[in-house]
Amino acid sequence: xxxxxxxxxxxxxxxxxxxPSAQVVxxxxxxxxxxxxxxxGGTGVTTNPPADLLxxxxxxxxxxxxxxxxxxxxxxxxxxxxxxxxxxxxxxxCGTNPSETDDYLVKVAGTQIGDVSLSTSCVATLTTxxxxxxxxxxxxxxxxxxxxTVSGANIAIVISGTR
Numbered sequence: 561x562x563x564x565x566x567x568x569x570x571x572x573x574x575x576x577x578x579x580p581s582a583q584v585v586x587x588x589x590x591x592x593x594x595x596x597x598x599x600x601g602g603t604g605v606t607t608n609p610p611a612d613l614l615x616x617x618x619x620x621x622x623x624x625x626x627x628x629x630x631x632x633x634x635x636x637x638x639x640x641x642x643x644x645x646x647x648x649x650x651x652x653x654c655g656t657n658p659s660e661t662d663d664y665l666v667k668v669a670g671t672q673i674g675d676v677s678l679s680t681s682c683v684a685t686l687t688t689x690x691x692x693x694x695x696x697x698x699x700x701x702x703x704x705x706x707x708x709t710v711s712g713a714n715i716a717i718v719i720s721g722t723r
Contacts, residue, residue, distance in 0.1 A: 608646040608722035611635050613702065616716040620656075621706035628703045631668075631696040637721040639693050641674060641686040648720040652676050652684035655714020662712050665705040666719065668696045676704070676717050684717075696721075 613635075615627045641650035658678050666674040673696075674688040688694050696702050704717055 608636075610646055610648060611721050611723045612648070613719045613721075614716065615704040615719070616714075617706075618714060620713040621710050621715065623706065623708050623710060625706040625710075626703050627706075628701060631698055631700050631702055633723050634695060634697045635721045635723050637673070637688065637694045637696070637719060639691050640688050641719060643720075644693075645722050647722045650676075650686050650718055650720045652678060652682070652686070652715065652717045654678060654682035654712045656712055657682045658710075658712035660709070660711050662707050662710055662715075664707065664715075664717060667701075667703050667705060668694065669700045678712055678715070682712070686719075 613629060615629070617625070617627070621627075636645070636647075637650075638644035638647050643649040658680055660680065662678045664676040664678070665672050666676065672689060673694040674686065677685040677687075679685070704719075
């Protein structure tokens with residue numbers, strides 16, 4: 561698929577309808593059955609190629625549901641997941657807005673590196689612990705954990721970084 565040509569990053573796509581599943585796209589490869597363009601990169605090699613991780617759920621996540629993934633190479637996430645060094649600003653969206661604020665934890669190797677707070681109007685506030693850049697090294701587990709009480713549905717969270 562042409563929208564991924566030249567993309568030198570990793571895209572993790574986690575969809576859940578009860579049980580999370582994953583699709584990994586790396587090094588410019590195209591997914592075999594992707595319903596929509598997940599990411600788009602440039603056509604040349606850059607100093608810090610972008611890397612986007614997409615965590616999403618169809619329907620309402622179960623309480624404290626974990627959406628796991630793994631970093632296939634070292635990724636750096638800028639402070640508070642904002643645009644920096646070639647990374648796009650991380651974003652989130654809701655199909656159904658939460659009736660109360662939903663806080664999703666972002667963890668690497670079991671340690672919280674940040675969170676994504678979704679307001680009742682689905683305004684996302686993304687922060688990293690201590691408001692500094694974070695890293696996920698090759699083979700480390702990365703996950704997004706749903707809150708103990710979930711009120712939003714059809715949630716998508718894209719965490720952007722560089723490699």
